[in-house]
Amino acid sequence: MATGWAGDGAVNDQIDATVKDAVERARRQLPQGPGLERCEECDAPIPAARRKAIPGVRLCVSCQEVHDEEAGFSAYNRRGSKDSQLR
Template sequence: MATGWAGDGAVQDQIDATVKDGIARARSRLPSGPGLERCEECDAPIPDARRKAIPGVRLCVACQEAHDREAGFSGYNRRGSKDSQLR
């Protein structure tokens, strides 16, 4: 039960909105279009199964893993919920 100015479903609505935003952000970052047959970084062949599973793939698995490690994850809740500010 929510108290104060918040409605009964306010917390769940915020959680749903955060998840929806995260999914939309992840989908917007996915490559699209025809994939490459060879990795654009190391020129290694990209297997057919990977190209079918990920449309628009441009990197082999090893280069993609290295790229993902470099990108990192901030873990910051940009919605500024009270719980995230207390941690």
């Protein structure tokens, strides 16, 4: 249903554009180029597989875990959905 000057699907188009912009912004913030062969924190060797999987990697897995904990990073969605809170 179109309202005013907006065409059908205008809201979905705007949401899609917002998500696309956010993804592009996140990709630009990722490190680029060759990764370090040794961790810049503890000087431990960084495996070739990790350097290949994560371009521009600078930390070993152990130091990255500590860094993520200090930054308050969590890969889990702790908020949950409204439906799950109502059950």
